[in-house]
Amino acid sequence: MENFNFYSPTYFAFGKDRENEAGSLVKRFGGSKVLIHYGGGSVVRSGLLDRVKASLDKEGIPYVLLGGVKPNPRSGLVYEGIDLCKKETVDFVLAVGGGSTIDSSKAIAAGTVYDGDFWDFYMGKRIDEALPVGTILTIAAAGSEGSPDSVITKEEGMFKRGASGDAIRPKFSILNPALTQTIPAYQTAAGITDIMAHLHERYFTNSKDVEVTDRLIEGLLLTMIHEAPRVIANPNNYEARANIMWAGMMAHNNSCGVGRSQDWNSHAIEHELSALYDCAHGAGLAVTMPAVFKYVYKHDVMRFAKLAVRVWGCQMDFDNPEATALQGIACLENFLRSIGMPLNFDELGAKEEDIPKLVDVLCYGNGRTGSISGFVTLDIEDCTKIYKMMV
Amino acid sequence: MENFNFYSPTYFAFGKDRENEAGSLVKRFGGSKVLIHYGGGSVVRSGLLDRVKASLDKEGIPYVLLGGVKPNPRSGLVYEGIDLCKKETVDFVLAVGGGSTIDSSKAIAAGTVYDGDFWDFYMGKRIDEALPVGTILTIAAAGSEGSPDSVITKEEGMFKRGASGDAIRPKFSILNPALTQTIPAYQTAAGITDIMAHLHERYFTNSKDVEVTDRLIEGLLLTMIHEAPRVIANPNNYEARANIMWAGMMAHNNSCGVGRSQDWNSHAIEHELSALYDCAHGAGLAVTMPAVFKYVYKHDVMRFAKLAVRVWGCQMDFDNPEATALQGIACLENFLRSIGMPLNFDELGAKEEDIPKLVDVLCYGNGRTGSISGFVTLDIEDCTKIYKMMV
Numbered sequence: 001m002e003n004f005n006f007y008s009p010t011y012f013a014f015g016k017d018r019e020n021e022a023g024s025l026v027k028r029f030g031g032s033k034v035l036i037h038y039g040g041g042s043v044v045r046s047g048l049l050d051r052v053k054a055s056l057d058k059e060g061i062p063y064v065l066l067g068g069v070k071p072n073p074r075s076g077l078v079y080e081g082i083d084l085c086k087k088e089t090v091d092f093v094l095a096v097g098g099g100s101t102i103d104s105s106k107a108i109a110a111g112t113v114y115d116g117d118f119w120d121f122y123m124g125k126r127i128d129e130a131l132p133v134g135t136i137l138t139i140a141a142a143g144s145e146g147s148p149d150s151v152i153t154k155e156e157g158m159f160k161r162g163a164s165g166d167a168i169r170p171k172f173s174i175l176n177p178a179l180t181q182t183i184p185a186y187q188t189a190a191g192i193t194d195i196m197a198h199l200h201e202r203y204f205t206n207s208k209d210v211e212v213t214d215r216l217i218e219g220l221l222l223t224m225i226h227e228a229p230r231v232i233a234n235p236n237n238y239e240a241r242a243n244i245m246w247a248g249m250m251a252h253n254n255s256c257g258v259g260r261s262q263d264w265n266s267h268a269i270e271h272e273l274s275a276l277y278d279c280a281h282g283a284g285l286a287v288t289m290p291a292v293f294k295y296v297y298k299h300d301v302m303r304f305a306k307l308a309v310r311v312w313g314c315q316m317d318f319d320n321p322e323a324t325a326l327q328g329i330a331c332l333e334n335f336l337r338s339i340g341m342p343l344n345f346d347e348l349g350a351k352e353e354d355i356p357k358l359v360d361v362l363c364y365g366n367g368r369t370g371s372i373s374g375f376v377t378l379d380i381e382d383c384t385k386i387y388k389m390m391v
Numbered sequence: 392m393e394n395f396n397f398y399s400p401t402y403f404a405f406g407k408d409r410e411n412e413a414g415s416l417v418k419r420f421g422g423s424k425v426l427i428h429y430g431g432g433s434v435v436r437s438g439l440l441d442r443v444k445a446s447l448d449k450e451g452i453p454y455v456l457l458g459g460v461k462p463n464p465r466s467g468l469v470y471e472g473i474d475l476c477k478k479e480t481v482d483f484v485l486a487v488g489g490g491s492t493i494d495s496s497k498a499i500a501a502g503t504v505y506d507g508d509f510w511d512f513y514m515g516k517r518i519d520e521a522l523p524v525g526t527i528l529t530i531a532a533a534g535s536e537g538s539p540d541s542v543i544t545k546e547e548g549m550f551k552r553g554a555s556g557d558a559i560r561p562k563f564s565i566l567n568p569a570l571t572q573t574i575p576a577y578q579t580a581a582g583i584t585d586i587m588a589h590l591h592e593r594y595f596t597n598s599k600d601v602e603v604t605d606r607l608i609e610g611l612l613l614t615m616i617h618e619a620p621r622v623i624a625n626p627n628n629y630e631a632r633a634n635i636m637w638a639g640m641m642a643h644n645n646s647c648g649v650g651r652s653q654d655w656n657s658h659a660i661e662h663e664l665s666a667l668y669d670c671a672h673g674a675g676l677a678v679t680m681p682a683v684f685k686y687v688y689k690h691d692v693m694r695f696a697k698l699a700v701r702v703w704g705c706q707m708d709f710d711n712p713e714a715t716a717l718q719g720i721a722c723l724e725n726f727l728r729s730i731g732m733p734l735n736f737d738e739l740g741a742k743e744e745d746i747p748k749l750v751d752v753l754c755y756g757n758g759r760t761g762s763i764s765g766f767v768t769l770d771i772e773d774c775t776k777i778y779k780m781m782v
Contacts, residue, residue: 001637003406004403004406005402006402006403007401007402007403008400009398010398011397011398012395012397014394014395014396014650015392015393015394015650016394018394209630209631209634210634211614211617211618212611212614212635212638212641215610215613216611218610219606219607219609220603220606222606223606226602239392239599240600243392243600243601243602244603246392246603246649246650247603250603250646255641258637259406259633259637
């Protein structure tokens with residue numbers, strides 16, 4: 001196991017009706033004027049926004065509103081949010097929505113107290129200071145409610161890039177599984193896929209002797225495999241939603257990823273897809289992951305076989321571990337198919353002729369010099385082959 | 392799943408040589424004068440205390456020393472520590488040792504800023520305020536490095552009781568697995584047993600639909616079963632020590648125990664044993680757990696069978712789930728025996744004739760009115776039978 005730091009100071013308020021505590025939590029964590037940041041109409045239509053406003057009113061905390069966050073959140077709205085926070089002397093950003101809204105809120109929180117262009121953080125500068133952020137999560141997926149990360153897409157060039165720093169870890173996150181019950185099946189499945197991707201990205205490691213985090217990751221994957229069909233069959237299954245929601249947080253606050261190298265190549269390869277086609281990130285990952293895994297599994301057959309046996313319940317083929325490894329990947333594909341996810345370019349809306357453009361941005365964007373690194377280092381030729389496997 | 396709050400803001404610095412960061416971490420978390428609290432001679436002999444002092448010196452942070460913490464830490468030393476902190480205007484308590492030292496440090500930290508008798512907290516008053524506490528852990532066992540809990544024994548009457556509050560959660564905890572390599576085999580095994588007990592106490596629940604935390608607990612138990620024989624065979628196995636150390640923290644910071652009722656009857660029943668006989672807490676739990684489980688398993692046969700199948704690898708007996716449940720408990724006993732733990736009163740140094748005294752303090756001490764509650768409510772007759780099963 002490698003040396004590591006682990007720091008997850010977010011206060012989680014989990015369960016039914018907890019959004020009504022938003023006001024008291026903002027107060028507890030020092031907010032006196034709030035930006036409520038949210039996405040589309042569902043937060044309004046469902047009455048959630050009104051409940052949050054009422055909760056702030058009850059504590060006498062004034063607020064300003066900024067809606068309009070889109071999936072794969074854009075830099076344009078971040079600039080707008082920063083201007084608004086400065087003008088209104090906001091001192092707390094409250095995200096009401098999913099990963100996109102939370103990531104946009106984190107960017108606004110960091111940008112408001114920064115003299116330069118907030119995009120600097122997404123070009124590699126660490127975020128050391130930000131307004132405090134709180135979240136009310138409405139979809140289990142990104143894990144941004146418990147992470148120090150944010151991903152934003154810059155409109156000019158459609159660059160999708162991430163930033164990080166403990167300063168943007170939410171002070172509190174309210175997780176009410178009931179709020180996720182109205183999410184359409186496709187989005188629910190995309191969220192499930194994203195959570196499972198976060199677990200796979202941590203599982204595929206070159207670190208040795210990491211049994212404790214292996215077992216935690218496997219446990220969370222087993223949970224997803226158990227709960228996903230239940231929630232797809234019945235979107236109102238609160239209990240299944242609850243198990244998925246806590247698994248989603250645990251999958252990404254890094255408690256199961258410490259002390260080990262991680263992969264993240266599937267995410268890198270996917271980010272170019274959702275940047276170019278504006279597809280759901282989870283859907284893109286469903287297309288990406290099996291291709292990446294089939295391309296790299298020979299790098300550590302036994303690790304893939306372990307996942308197949310422990311998580312997918314495959315019988316170990318002791319004469320031919322490669323067969324077990326491949327069987328595990330096939331199980332993942334079947335599972336993703338069963339919850340309604342796309343598995344190829346066509347189903348995703350991606351185009352084969354864009355591959356040269358995709359690999360160019362992937363391997364040379366964001367300061368990269370011709371390859372991406374993770375479980376296996378992949379150069380432009382590898383990435384081209386992987387994209388072609390998805391066609 | 393039940394509504395819950397989860398808050399684990401401790402900063403964990405994990406790995407080799409991390410104790411040399413003690414000074415900078417004390418500074419980061421606001422300490423300007425430190426009480427270094429520790430136990431016996433091993434912290435001195437190993438040179439650890441000198442390294443910690445040097446680290447504080449380097450940051451120009453003055454300190455006072457208080458050694459002498461014993462296993463099952465006593466109230467007498469806590470009073471001494473409180474007096475010392477007040478006299479020396481200490482503003483940070485640094486525990487260098489195991490669970491006993493950390494628990495004693497937490498008691499001192501709470502007592503120093505409290506006008507009344509610190510024992511009030513151990514009679515049920517919540518700890519809302521305390522000096523900040525940091526820890527340098529030297530044994531994987533109690534999980535106190537990541538918990539809001541402290542257990543102290545009052546000399547008058549030998550009452551062993553717990554207190555709790557977010558204010559005594561460590562601000563930082565340094566976990567260097569190498570520091571645990573010198574621990575004798577018996578203490579190592581007792582620590583392993585304590586960790587496994589923390590997991591069992593959370594596993595046995597009456598809450599329904601808690602797959603995510605079930606799976607996390609199972610994953611941590613599987614880790615312990617894999618790593619314990621390795622570390623017993625070779626005390627210098629850093630990697631096994633590392634996996635156990637992180638599992639010990641995760642087992643008790645409650646990330647795997649949220650949203651579910653928990654048991655804690657084995658702990659309550661054991662506390663009377665270590666209070667009366669001053670035995671190692673983990674050793675007492677090795678004697679206690681199998682007896683309790685055999686007494687209560689019929690309350691939820693399927694839960695015991697699930698643990699047997701998923702954790703101990705038993706084959707499910709679909710015609711007779713009770714047989715599987717009992718087989719799992721037998722596996723636990725065999726495992727505890729294999730790592731050198733006692734399994735009965737004799738081996739522990741406990742006496743059958745003390746049972747009336749044990750059950751009386753157990754069922755009527757600490758404000759209890761004739762029973763203890765958890766997975767199953769156990770009255771004085773039940774507890775008598777359980778203690779007799781250990782003879």
